[in-house]
């Protein structure tokens with residue numbers, strides 16, 4: 001091959017980020033940062049060869065930087081034997097003294113099905129506790145509960161093909177353009193090719209509301225009312241499918257009566273949802289006229305005080321119209337994490353037993369016999385928020401955290417972090433050596449850190465949003481002493497005397513047992529059945545092609561859709577309509593906390609950034625934490641675009657960069673979830689989120705917490721670029737009001753804001769931050785004029801540089817990035833780090849729009865002004881948007897903005 005590699009060296013695997021579950025081909029490439037380049041797998045039915053910006057950058061995130069490479073016990077390096085002995089002894093002693101429910105596991109939709117299976121078996125079959133919960137509680141629990149109540153099983157009925165074949169796509173609480181980009185591209189393709197219409201229901205404008213048919217900027221928390229109104233309207237329009245309802249469902253009369261009482265007219269719906277009557281009517285009309293309708297929903301639905309009600313109201317509409325289980329129609333819960341579904345399949349949630357079985361006496365008996373269990377859990381365990389409150393209260397005393405960062409991602413995160421310090425035994429399995437959760441444990445009396453195998457090294461399966469199981473295959477050796485998570489769990493099981501139950505030779509053996517349990521005494525009674533894989537050998541496992549469950553014994557092909565036969569998994573085989581409760585916010589804004597805090601994601605970062613944060617390409621898009629504020633709220637609270645704001649309430653506080661955004665909902669602000677104390681100053685947004693949960697699913701309301709907001713006065717702005725990261729303490733001592741770090745080629749950058757400082761003190765300040773004396777620094781600019789730059793160059797190599805400007809100006813720094821990796825700077829080039837922009841006078845490219853080709857906002861705007869009138873034209877000129885397409889919504893937005901000004 002042209003790149004020098006042989007085709008058979010490439011490895012087909014699955015992306016470790018979102019629930020789309022794209023197939024990835026990793027190809028050896030000596031020019032790539034760590035020797036491997038990611039490409040979309042043309043044969044994978046989720047993505048047919050495409051990858052979004054995060055998937056495309058996978059090769060940049062697999063290096064050795066920051067990895068946890070050996071076990072650590074009580075702060076000291078330890079052997080695996082010592083660490084595992086310590087865990088086994090800790091669990092045994094804790095259970096002996098306080099009983100089985102004093103031990104708990106907190107897992108993640110990012111571990112593999114095999115890891116999940118072994119953890120669940122160990123806890124629920126051999127330790128005797130169901131205190132096994134997962135970050136999926138913060139993510140999918142409301143969908144799971146909604147599915148089970150309506151269908152009798154946790155089933156996503158449809159397939160991605162339905163998104164290609166629908167005539168109407170309704171997205172509720174989903175920013176798919178950023179969070180499920182490849183599915184979003186499939187929906188866009190349907191719109192362009194077949195004329196499908198797209199409606200997005202979201203309180204704020206997002207990349208997903210750009211260029212669609214209808215955006216309903218709904219009042220937070222009122223979705224159930226909208227869908228109840230729709231249920232009524234569809235009856236009036238004669239769209240209820242009487243035959244389907246009569247033969248295959250129960251309870252429509254009650255659901256309809258409740259809907260009619262609350263949402264009987266378009267006017268009441270409009271008043272309750274804050275929408276215009278005309279908008280509501282347009283939406284209802286579209287749904288009534290379009291049989292092939294798919295309703296996709298995500299965290300604007302699930303992460304809600306009334307998440308289960310929102311799900312119920314959506315499912316009711318599909319059941320009433322019989323638009324379920326048929327091509328191009330159905331409700332579709334978009335899963336977040338790569339293995340959110342796998343976790344549900346094994347029973348990773350505290351209220352599930354295993355293989356889609358609940359804690360019924362028959363199921364407990366069945367699973368117990370299958371496992372040869374010595375201590376079966378007999379009742380559901382604690383859900384995530386309650387679990388961490390039990391840690392705080394001291395009733396849970398030993399906790400094993402695996403593949404998640406709860407000190408950042410749980411609501412009331414400050415409280416959670418403090419609670420971790422109270423445990424007798426805290427075990428954290430991690431791929432990286434430093435994050436907030438690992439840090440929290442240090443203050444506790446005991447602590448075990450286990451180095452986990454990361455993506456690219458681990459071996460197993462994940463299940464995506466459409467029930468499709470795909471293989472994650474290793475293509476790199478395990479670094480240091482890293483080991484797969486399932487192995488560590490099985491070793492603890494063995495040490496507790498259950499050698500036979502945990503004698504798995506490899507991941508394939510775990511998968512086989514999981515498949516066999518799903519088929520055990522099933523006979524079609526349970527939706528989840530992988531019987532056809534119960535005897536899969538190692539070679540078959542290695543060669544496994546992506547396949548959708550159910551796949552019972554004897555089946556050769558998976559099933560794209562369920563419920564096409566009108567049969568549900570309730571005792572009488574009928575689906576059940578549910579009656580949602582009265583819509584109400586968990587807490588209303590008041591004088592102390594007048595705004596609602598909405599939280600979510602950005603395009604190029606994944607959660608707490610432990611992996612995407614390693615990629616310079618991904619860091620360019622939005623390099624610092626921010627809060628989006630409506631212009632009227634900004635004016636009222638005295639906030640300026642580009643300034644700083646302090647958000648606070650009784651749970652915590654954060655200081656963030658203000659982005660004044662007309663598309664933001666008035667009275668609400670939006671902040672991303674990605675920043676932590678590991679990568680920023682005071683930007684852990686979870687600290688402000690109240691631990692209020694849906695009463696049925698236990699899922700926290702992460703989209704509507706009352707907060708106060710106030711401007712923070714900034715004296716000067718700085719950017720520090722260097723080979724090594726400046727010490728966090730130095731930034732704190734220097735009085736940083738806010739800072740965030742981002743990875744760049746060959747080093748790091750820190751963007752920071754500081755209080756006022758006398759210009760004469762700027763040079764000394766720069767020396768302190770760069771950690772060197774005046775003799776080692778060269779400088780330029782005049783602090784008195786609000787401009788100063790200093791650089792530390794050794795042997796012609798740039799070690800670090802700082803650029804400072806008086807606020808509100810911010811220093812340009814794009815030109816500093818390439819200097820870290822540049823050949824020794826000679827002669828005049830030595831002054832390059834002191835320039836305010838690149839030599840040759842080119843303009844600063846601005847924030848990156850296209851991550852794949854590193855194209856910034858400035859050149860795109862320039863291209864539009866010189867005649868590019870479409871994303872295609874911009875692509876032809878600058879290449880922007882021509883690879884993964886994740887930036888096309890932003891390019892369209894820039895086009896619209898330029899048209900406006902022209």
Ligand SMILES: Nc1nc2c(c(=O)[nH]1)N[C@H]1C(S)=C(S)[C@@H](COP(=O)(O)OP(=O)(O)OC[C@H]3O[C@@H](n4cnc5c(=O)[nH]c(N)nc54)[C@H](O)[C@@H]3O)O[C@H]1N2
Nearest residue numbers: 173174175179220221298299300336600601603606607703
């Ligand atoms: N780039 C990127 N992609 C990701 C992830 C990531 O970290 N980064 N994480 C993955 C994971 S685990 C998940 S769970 C998914 C989440 O994917 P999404 O759910 O699409 O993402 P969010 O940004 O959490 O929230 C979606 C939208 O819900 C809206 N919303 C808030 N309140 C309401 C409401 O009351 N009603 C309605 N209708 N909408 C509301 C918010 O304004 C927001 O735009 O993304 C996955 N994909």
Ligand SMILES: Nc1nc2c(c(=O)[nH]1)N[C@H]1C(S)=C(S)[C@@H](COP(=O)(O)OP(=O)(O)OC[C@H]3O[C@@H](n4cnc5c(=O)[nH]c(N)nc54)[C@H](O)[C@@H]3O)O[C@H]1N2
Nearest residue numbers: 135138139403404405409429430431452599607608610702
């Ligand atoms: N306010 C607010 N809070 C939220 C949300 C929100 O929208 N708003 N969203 C919620 C949702 S939907 C989710 S999914 C969570 C996500 O929140 P978290 O799960 O806490 O976030 P991650 O950064 O994905 O944490 C995964 C951790 O596992 C490590 N890791 C990666 N791979 C492996 C592995 O193979 N083995 C092991 N042992 N470790 C590994 C990573 O380094 C990282 O530290 O956040 C939730 N919290």
Ligand code: SF4
Nearest residue numbers: 015017018022052055
């Ligand atoms: S859409 Fe992007 S992040 Fe999600 S699986 Fe595909 S490549 Fe990965």
Ligand SMILES: [Mo]
Nearest residue numbers: 138139336337
């Ligand atoms: Mo999630």
